[in-house]
Amino acid sequence: MTNGYRPEIIQRAFVDFIGARLHPFWSLTIPKLRLIARYKLSDDLIALRFESNRAFKQQVSKVMGGWQGGQYLDLRVCIDGVYHQRSYSIVGLAHQPLWWLDDTTESHTADQRHTVTIAIKPQGLVSDYLTKQMPLANVVDTSLPLGQFTLEQTSILRQQISENDKPIPLLFIAGGSGITPMLGLITQALNNGHQVALLHYSRTVSSKLQHQWQQLNDNHPDFTYHLIHTEEPTTYLAGTRYLSAEGLLSLNLPLADTQIFACGSQALLAGLYKAAAEITLPIDKQLRDNIIVENFGNALANIDNGSNQTFDKTIPVEEHTVYLRSRQRQFSSDxxxxxxxxxxxxxxxHGCRQGICQLCRCNKVSGVVKNVQTGKVSGDGYESIQTCINIAMTDVVLDV
Incomplete structure (x- = not known):
């Protein structure tokens, strides 16, 4: 008997419809999370631990085999009858125990292989609701893990090995709650044998985070960390509370061959790009090319690579045409x-208009664009871009 199309006698969507009315956590196709615990990591950072449903576990395992450090989830949260979508970083790696849990007391709340934890700064409508108001056992819809702020997505890491036949050094720079995507990234990097350095700028001190970094330092000789408490001068790097070229050079890293991951406010990232521009590397190399950013601020890098001013309409940009292939529309863009x-x-x-929420992301078919936050210029081929933080450097065709 030949194999061919076999229609479902009972549609999965119908099963989902009935199941959701019996219990909101049930679904064959829609990933869902159920809140099971909250933890205070610091004065301005709350971790939320969720149990995942069968659809989430199956799809993550089948498509991704887990998730990578640095990825995030888009949560769809209903508040007063209105649905809101927000993006939150995942803490740690799949199947990795949370370091602050007591194995004898809390590890049995839910099988840790079936849980996912995010970290939130309680600010804004949705974050306040999730951290302060949403009852335990409530259910939210979620995306699968998303994002390219990962070890695997960086061009320099694809080289894998440095001149000394060792994995290249990695520098992680975080400001405040920008530390959340770093938690999984750093663990993954250390497990892969990289030399890792961490700079964390924060107005508060978290004993839980300090305990984690000290544990990693004790277990991995190639891990060093600097916690810069912005109100305590004794913690400053190179004598300044701000990120500087002198501070980066004081780390004694081979910066030309070091991949830098940075996440934080626009002020932190602006300081990083300014410091990178002041550091001289061997010919044909620029430190800013080694920087991968995940940010929660406004656009900050000028169109001109030689400047660090914020991008705005007063900066002359040549006008180009953007074509929307699916809609058969076009418009001029400067x-x-x-x-x-x-x-x-x-x-x-679109969503946040700041390059954070990813709702504006679409596929570019052809043409060159430039990221106004990082200054990086794209290739001419097919790739995914965010329209809120990219400008057209040539005529561009979007699959929209």
Whole structure:
């Protein structure tokens, strides 16, 4: 008997419809999370631990085999009858125990292989609701783990081995709650044998985080960390509370061959790019090319690589045409693609307008764009871009 299409006698969507009315956590196709615990990591950082449903576990295992350090989830949260979507970093790695849990008391709340933990700074409507108001056992819809702020996505790491036949050094720079995606990244990097250094700038001191870094330092000789408490001068690097070229050089890392991961406010990232511009590397190398960022601030890098001013409309940018292939529409652009589309009365999907939420992400078919936060120029081929933080450097075709 030949194999061919076999229609489902009972549609999975129908089963989901009935199951959701029996219990909101049940679904064959929709990933869902159920809140089971909250933990205070610091004065301004709360961790939320969720149990995942069968659909989440199966899809993550089948498609991804888990998740990577540095990835995030898009949560869909209902508040007063209105659904809101927000992105939150995942703490740690799949199947990795949370270091602050007492194995004898809390590890049996739910099998840790079936849980996922995010960390949130309690600010804004959704974050306040999740950290302070949402009852335990409530259920939210979620995406699968997303994001390219990972070890595998960096061009320098694809080389794998340095001149000394060792994995290349990694530098992680975080400001405040920007430490959350670093928790899994650092553990993964150490497990892969990388030399790792961490700079964490924060206004508060977290005993739980300090305990984690000290444990890693005790277990991994190649891990060093610097906690810069912005109100305590004795913790400053190179004598300044701000990120500086002198501070980076004081780490004694081979910066030309070091991959830098950074996550934090626009002020922190602006300071990083300014410091990178002041450091001289061997010919044909620029330190900013080694930087991968995940940010929660406004755009900060100028279109001109030689400057560190914030991008705005006063900076002259040559006008180019953006084509929307699926809609058969086009418009002229001399600013970010999203802003140009709105100026031409063209509606594109968007959320935060700051490069954080990923809701504006779409596929570029051809053309060159430039990221106004990092200054990096794309290739000319097919790739995923965010319209709110990219400008057209040539005519561009989007699969929209």
């Amino acid at each position: 600013t970010t693609i999203l802003a140009a589309a709105e100026n031409a009365d063209v509606r594109l999907a």
